[in-house]
Amino acid sequence: MVERVVVGVDGTEAGGRALAFAVEEARVRRAPLEIRHCWQAPREATAPSGTVMPIVSLGARPTATAERLVAAAWERAVTVLPAHQVHAELLEGPAGAALAELVTPADVLVVGARSTHRLAARWLGSTASRVLNEAPSAVVVVPPRTTTTTTTPAERPFAGHVVLGVAPSTATAAVLRLGFAEARAHGWPLAAVHAAPKADLDSAIDERTLEVRLSPLPPEYGYLQRVLEHWQHSDPSVEVRRAVFHGPAPTALARAAVGARLLVVGRPHRSGLRRGIEPLAERLVARCLCPVAVTPLA
Numbered sequence: 001m002v003e004r005v006v007v008g009v010d011g012t013e014a015g016g017r018a019l020a021f022a023v024e025e026a027r028v029r030r031a032p033l034e035i036r037h038c039w040q041a042p043r044e045a046t047a048p049s050g051t052v053m054p055i056v057s058l059g060a061r062p063t064a065t066a067e068r069l070v071a072a073a074w075e076r077a078v079t080v081l082p083a084h085q086v087h088a089e090l091l092e093g094p095a096g097a098a099l100a101e102l103v104t105p106a107d108v109l110v111v112g113a114r115s116t117h118r119l120a121a122r123w124l125g126s127t128a129s130r131v132l133n134e135a136p137s138a139v140v141v142v143p144p145r146t147t148t149t150t151t152t153p154a155e156r157p158f159a160g161h162v163v164l165g166v167a168p169s170t171a172t173a174a175v176l177r178l179g180f181a182e183a184r185a186h187g188w189p190l191a192a193v194h195a196a197p198k199a200d201l202d203s204a205i206d207e208r209t210l211e212v213r214l215s216p217l218p219p220e221y222g223y224l225q226r227v228l229e230h231w232q233h234s235d236p237s238v239e240v241r242r243a244v245f246h247g248p249a250p251t252a253l254a255r256a257a258v259g260a261r262l263l264v265v266g267r268p269h270r271s272g273l274r275r276g277i278e279p280l281a282e283r284l285v286a287r288c289l290c291p292v293a294v295t296p297l298a
Contacts (some may be wrong), residue, residue, distance in 0.1 A: 004107045027081055035088035037090055155259075166192045166224060175266045194223065195249040196249055263293070267294050
């Protein structure tokens with residue numbers, strides 16, 4: 001169950017893609033859609049020269065441009081959703097912090113990534129980087145572009161799938177829960193992918209046809225079968241494939257996600273003192289052409 005789908009819009013192409021994803025998510029999940037555009041009041045130092053004084057707000061109101069932007073987003077959303085299901089308003093404060101504070105673990109927060117340059121996003125404090133590290137909800141980051149004409153069908157192994165990054169960790173159950181929920185709601189097939197640095201080749205099994213791309217199978221398939229068993233019995237309508245891709249997790253999962261509908265990765269449990277950069281999620285956002293979803297904070 002999803003309590004709300006919350007989306008941050010900013011008038012950019014990335015924000016438009018995020019809005020489109022959020023509208024469809026709200027439609028299939030039958031959840032309220034909340035559209036937010038964040039603005040900040042200009043501030044001015046009033047201290048005399050040579051003294052240190054607090055910076056005070058000028059008490060400004062949102063600009064007409066900001067009001068038009070959020071109104072346009074609402075109008076776009078209600079072409080798909082009933083008007084009573086959509087709420088749009090302005091939110092004061094830095095976008096990343098304001099959106100992260102707004103959501104709860106039962107929500108899904110959707111934002112667009114203006115740039116896929118990871119270091120620039122981190123040091124400039126991008127909205128996507130901030131919510132990945134601070135929002136307690138599931139977070140979906142939509143890339144600035146989602147298609148490519150340079151790949152062949154063989155390079156899109158799970159085109160149209162929800163791809164799950166599955167590895168032994170405390171976040172595995174959350175990845176499976178979110179991934180199967182997305183696949184079931186949208187009617188998409190699912191691929192559970194394990195990254196194996198020591199593997200020599202990529203391989204996959206189709207659970208419906210039992211088609212195998214590599215024999216003998218790597219031992220990681222036993223682990224995938226064990227963790228998927230409960231979910232396959234609970235959601236027999238979801239088509240499932242198991243795969244082991246060679247290489248480090250960021251490289252292997254990015255390769256598996258070419259052409260995918262969505263890539264889902266976990267957020268490991270960390271104490272408040274250890275909260276910080278989500279390295280795997282940020283690397284995948286920088287590399288993937290599909291939206292990347294990160295599970296709620298454990």
